[in-house]
Amino acid sequence: MVNVIQLLPDSIANQIAAGEVVQRPASVVKELLENSVDAKAKSVQVIIREAGRNLIQIVDDGVGMTETDARMSFERHATSKIRSSDDLFRIRTMGFRGEALASIAAVSQIEMRTRRADDELGTLIRIEGSDIRAQEAVSCLPGTNLLIKNLFFNVPARRNFLKSNSVEMRHILDEFQRVALANPEVAFSLFHNDQEIYNLPAGKLSRRIIDMFGKSYREQLNYCDEQTPYVTVRGYIGKPESAKKARNEQFFFVNNRYIKHNYLHHAVVGAYEGTLPEGSHPFYVLFIDIDPSHIDINIHPTKTEIKFDDERSVYAIMMAAVRKAVGVYNLAPSLDFDSDVNFLSGGRAGFDKASSVESKADLPRPITPSWATGGSTAPTTQPKTERTALRSESLDKAAGKSFDVPKKPSVNNWQALFESVAEKPESAPAEQVPGDWLGPAKPAPVSSEPVEAEPVTLGSRANQIQDDAPVVVEDENIVQVQNRYLLATIKSGVMLIDQRRAYERILYDQFHSALTKRNGVSQQLLFPKTVTLTPVDFQLALDLQDDLTNLGFQFDELGQSTFIIRGVPTLTTGENEEELFANLLAQLRADTGRLKLDRVEALARSLARRSAARHTARLSLTERKALVNQLFASSNPSYTPTGEPVTTVLTLDKIAGLFR
Known part of the structure; x- marks a missing residue:
């Protein structure tokens, strides 16, 4: 043999x-x-x-x-x-x-x-x-x-x-x-x-970070240091306002070796709790010094993943170190104990009337329902009882800032907030429908005949949608919950729609069509914007220049790692052009896997996700109907491009089961 x-x-x-x-x-x-x-x-x-x-x-x-x-x-x-x-x-x-x-x-x-x-x-x-x-x-x-x-x-x-x-x-x-x-x-x-x-x-490390990522990081770095007998954590973290949508500027080093560790990343993000916008990721460069006998670096061929013998202790020390840095440098929002939070129920002592309008333009705007004024819909100057004031204040918190009026708010003459709605010269007031409960108040009718009022609508991307899509809901009344979800009745029960994900699906279809057909429409900027990128993102932008142009971006190279932006897609107007361009490239770089498979798909998904993140505003009834119509006219109304559910149905049986 x-x-x-x-x-x-x-x-x-x-x-x-x-x-x-x-x-x-x-x-x-x-x-x-x-x-x-x-x-x-x-x-x-x-x-x-x-x-x-x-x-x-x-x-x-x-x-x-x-x-x-x-x-x-x-x-x-x-x-x-x-x-x-x-x-x-x-x-x-x-x-x-x-x-x-x-x-x-x-x-x-x-x-x-x-x-x-x-x-x-x-x-x-x-x-x-x-x-x-x-x-x-x-x-x-x-x-x-x-x-x-x-x-x-x-x-x-x-x-x-x-x-x-x-x-x-x-x-x-x-x-x-x-x-x-x-x-x-x-x-x-x-x-x-x-x-x-x-x-x-x-x-020094701080100089290296600034030289590598740009001078804008000079004011965003805060030193982090925590020493224990088991492990030492040192490095720099970024301020919450510098957080980005893409996770691509987070660096962990264990004994000066770069690693990827989702468990430790969770500890860092947890230390920022309450200071980061949803879906944002902080910048950090953190070094962990530990005895090599406590780690195993041979669990991955490239040694980018390691295992600690006591991960919980490292997690706790990492979170404590970052949280300490957040507190020392006053990154977390603090309470102002000198201000009176009950100003809506009667003002506060020592309030400067001369500067009440100019310096307090962002004060909450009170809205008084008819039941809080003894049945009358007209504003009253009578002092409120304590119970009425509490009920009005609770409604103010629920309403937020969703009712826009052209006049600046004032705590001394709050009746003027209703003048632009209640004193329209040649039109009847807007009718308050059950699904639009934050609409303007309805005064006593002057005629027994019904009058159709012109609805008060707010600016939204949903106003641009077509009305030829079929309406799938039984009732035209669509309720919005906390500016995040829509509720619509259907034959089998109630349908819940995630507002942000619905926008993401709609925008994805439009961006994908523009990339495929090469017919993206661009909105020219009155004043071109200059954006400076990292060398990595600069190379990516050069590689994707044709595809970005098809989407509607118009930009030219202006020196090393710098572009001048002359136009942006029409569907993204109103955003910060520099942040939109830089964050889109950063998100694409973080999504390299999908970019290698299908560049058009990755670009459309990333831009849709980036643009849909801000669509969590209050919508009028007309806008809600239009949003639902366009969602169900899209290619896949049930899921986002990344597979997240957009809609869910509460059947009558499920609803009945909630009361058993």
């Missing part, structure tokens, strides 16, 4: 190992940057051509290697860090010039020049596909200079699976950012196709 099991040649074994270590050009950049940091380099230069397909060059001024070490670094299982099995659980460095170099050399053409500061000559080694082509002494600068050419030249299948240059370059920028943030004491620079992307001098 012939034996069938044999040892693999080193070249094939190295290619198999490279499949785990070298997934794309960004993997090479990550490994070589970590090697340079471990070599105690003070300055590291990265040169990229064609997003790493043709050239990746890493130049550092580290300690360099001897001729023997340079040759051994390309052998399999070669390391300068591990001497015994116990060392596997005490690793504090990023990597070693062994396993990674062997894998990279198996799938590329690599050239290395290295010299120690004490040596007169350095060493040159050339390798192609694990085959050593040259080894000789050369004159070179102290440190190490690595050139990786034609990545995957001998594995064409892997090369064909690489994405576009812009996508691959974004991955390289992500890895570069993580290593640069973890090592602010090292100077880093990055060049792509002879264009400088980053030039980061050595300095």
Whole structure:
């Protein structure tokens, strides 16, 4: 019987190992940057051509290697860090010039020049596909200079699976950012196709964050520090007003190694409780220093996920550290104990009447129902009883700021709030219908014949919808609950509609149609806006320029990492153009998986989600009907593009069961 099991040649074994270590050009950049940091380099230069397909060059001024070490670094299982099995659980460095170099050399053409500061000559080694082509002494600068050419030249299948240059370059920028943030004491620079992307001098962590993300972060950073015998947490957190919709500027480092940890992210967000808008994510760069014996870094091939032996303690310390920073820097909203919150029931002592209107433009506007004035609908100047004042105040809280009037509110002459509605010259007052219970009050009728009033409507995107869609509800009266949900009666019971998700479905269909048909309508800006992006988002915008133009965006490149915006889609008018553009790119970058599958789909979903987030306003009855009509005229009224339910039905049986 012939034996069938044999040892693999080193070249094939190295290619198999490279499949785990070298997934794309960004993997090479990550490994070589970590090697340079471990070599105690003070300055590291990265040169990229064609997003790493043709050239990746890493130049550092580290300690360099001897001729023997340079040759051994390309052998399999070669390391300068591990001497015994116990060392596997005490690793504090990023990597070693062994396993990674062997894998990279198996799938590329690599050239290395290295010299120690004490040596007169350095060493040159050339390798192609694990085959050593040259080894000789050369004159070179102290440190190490690595050139990786034609990545995957001998594995064409892997090369064909690489994405576009812009996508691959974004991955390289992500890895570069993580290593640069973890090592602010090292100077880093990055060049792509002879264009400088980053030039980061050595300095403090705060300086590194500002140099990397922009000067706007200067006023948003707050130091976080908590030291315990078990773990130390340090770093910077951002103020709540700087939070963004996309989760792409959150960095955790454990013993200076970048990790992803949803459990710890939950702790940070929990510390911001009550200060962040719904769906927003804070900025943070947090370092965790812990004894390596308390963590396991080998649960993931790329070591971006780790496991703590006591995750609950780390969670509690992380939340306490961030919460302490929030309190120390007064990020949380504070109560003003000098103001009288009961001003609606009779004013407050010492109130300055001269500045009551100009300085208090945002005061709540009181609305008095007919039952609170003894049955009369006309305003009264009689002082209220304590019970009536409490009932009126509770209604004010429920109403909020949903009733807009053209006059500024005043606590001394609140009857003037109703003049614009009750004193219309040539039209009858608006009729109050049961579904629009916050409409204007109805005065005593002057005639027994019914009069159709012109409804008071508020500005909303739903006013632009078509009326030719079929109405699916039985009753035309649609009730709005807390500016978030709509209730409509159907044959089988009651239908609940999530207002924000309904807008998301409608806007998605419109954006997807504009991208597919390339007929997006643009609203020109009277004053063009300038937006400065991170290098990662700048590359993404260049890659998506045609698709963004089809949506309705009109923008031109204005220097490094800067665009000038001349037009935005008509469906997004009224928003902050700079924030809309920057947040859309950030959300797309965070959604890279879907972007790779279908760019049009990802772009339409991201912009619809971004635009629908603000559609939680009070709607008139006409707007509610129009919103429901357009929802059920959409491609899938039951679910959002991401699969979240838009509607749910309470059948008569379910309703009856609630009373049993």
